[in-house]
Amino acid sequence: MVTGPVLPDATAYPLAGRVAVITGASSGIGMAAAEKLAAARVKLVLHGRRAARLAATAQKFPDVVWLEGDLVDGDAASRLLEMALKHFGTVNYAINNAGINHTGTIDQIDLDLLCQMVRINVEAAYRFTYTFLKHFQQENSGHLIHTTSVMGHKVRETAGGYAGTKHAIEALCEALRIELARSGVRVSCIAPGLVRTELHRDLDVHPSVSRNISRPLSAADVADAIYWVMCQPAHINIPQLVVLPQDHAI
Numbered sequence: 001m002v003t004g005p006v007l008p009d010a011t012a013y014p015l016a017g018r019v020a021v022i023t024g025a026s027s028g029i030g031m032a033a034a035e036k037l038a039a040a041r042v043k044l045v046l047h048g049r050r051a052a053r054l055a056a057t058a059q060k061f062p063d064v065v066w067l068e069g070d071l072v073d074g075d076a077a078s079r080l081l082e083m084a085l086k087h088f089g090t091v092n093y094a095i096n097n098a099g100i101n102h103t104g105t106i107d108q109i110d111l112d113l114l115c116q117m118v119r120i121n122v123e124a125a126y127r128f129t130y131t132f133l134k135h136f137q138q139e140n141s142g143h144l145i146h147t148t149s150v151m152g153h154k155v156r157e158t159a160g161g162y163a164g165t166k167h168a169i170e171a172l173c174e175a176l177r178i179e180l181a182r183s184g185v186r187v188s189c190i191a192p193g194l195v196r197t198e199l200h201r202d203l204d205v206h207p208s209v210s211r212n213i214s215r216p217l218s219a220a221d222v223a224d225a226i227y228w229v230m231c232q233p234a235h236i237n238i239p240q241l242v243v244l245p246q247d248h249a250i
C-alpha cells in the first residue's frame with residue numbers, strides 16, 4: 001500500500017508551471033481555454049472587457065490574474081506582457097483569441113460594424129503578435145497561438161468581411177512561421193468551424209439551424225485542440241489546425 005502525500009503526475013500535467021496569456025477569456029472559447037489550462041496548472045493572464053467574468057474564473061484557480069480593457073487600445077498587448085512578467089516572471093504562450101463576427105452581403109453590410117470587426121480581429125491581432133513576438137525572439141522561445149476560423153480557409157456568401165479578417169491572420173501566421181522557422185519560437189492557428197458560443201448572439205437564427213449542423217463544437221472541444229497544440233514537443237509545430245463539427249458541410 002502506498003502511503004504519504006500524493007504527488008502530481010508530471011505526465012498528467014505536462015505544462016504545469018508554464019505561463020499563458022489569453023485574450024477573449026471572458027466568454028466562449030477563451031473562457032473554456034482558461035479553465036482547461038488553469039486545471040492543467042498553467043499560470044494565466046486573462047484579458048477581456050467584462051471584468052466580472054474574468055474575476056470569476058480567477059477566483060476558481062490559483063495563479064490566474066486578469067486585465068480588463070479593449071484589445072484595440074494601442075498599449076493593451078504591452079500591458080499584458082508586463083503583467084505576465086510582473087506576476088510570473090516569464091510568458092511561454094500568447095493566445096490571441098478575442099474576436100467578433102459581423103456578417104452581411106457586401107452591398108448591404110454595415111461599414112462601421114465591418115471596420116470595428118477589422119480593428120479587433122485584425123489590428124488588435126497584429127499588435128498582440130508584434131508585442132509578444134519581440135519578447136519571444138529575445139528569449140528564443142515561446143508560442144503564439146491565434147484562434148482564426150475555418151473561414152480563414154474558405155469563403156461563403158455573407159461572410160466576405162469576417163472571412164477576410166480570418167484570412168488575414170492565417171496569412172500573418174504563415175509568413176511568421178517561415179520567418180521563425182530557424183528559431184525557438186512557434187506560431188499556430190486554430191481554425192474552428194461552428195462553435196456554440198455567444199459569438200452569434202446578434203443573429204435571429206443561430207447558424208447551426210440555418211446551416212443544418214446538428215451538433216456544433218463546444219467551446220471545450222476547441223480548448224482541447226488548443227491544449228493539444230500547446231503540448232507538442234519543441235521540435236514539432238502545428239501551424240494550422242482546422243476543427244469542424246462532423247456534419248459541417250462547408
Ligand SMILES: NC(=O)c1ccc[n+]([C@@H]2O[C@H](COP(=O)([O-])OP(=O)(O)OC[C@H]3O[C@@H](n4cnc5c(N)ncnc54)[C@H](OP(=O)(O)O)[C@@H]3O)[C@@H](O)[C@H]2O)c1
Pocket residue numbers: 023024025026027028029030047048049050051069070071072097098099100101120147148149150191192193194195196197198199200219
Ligand atoms: N463561435 C464560432 O462559431 C467560432 C468559429 C470559428 C472561430 N471563432 C473565433 O473564436 C474566437 C472566440 O470567439 P467565441 O466563439 O468564443 O465568441 P465569444 O463567446 O463572443 O467570445 C469573444 C471574446 O472576445 C472578446 N472581445 C471581443 N471584442 C473585444 C475587444 N474589442 N476587446 C477585448 N476583448 C474583446 C470578448 O470579451 P468581452 O466582450 O468581455 O470584451 C469575448 O471574451 C473569435 O476570434 C472567433 O472569431 C469562433
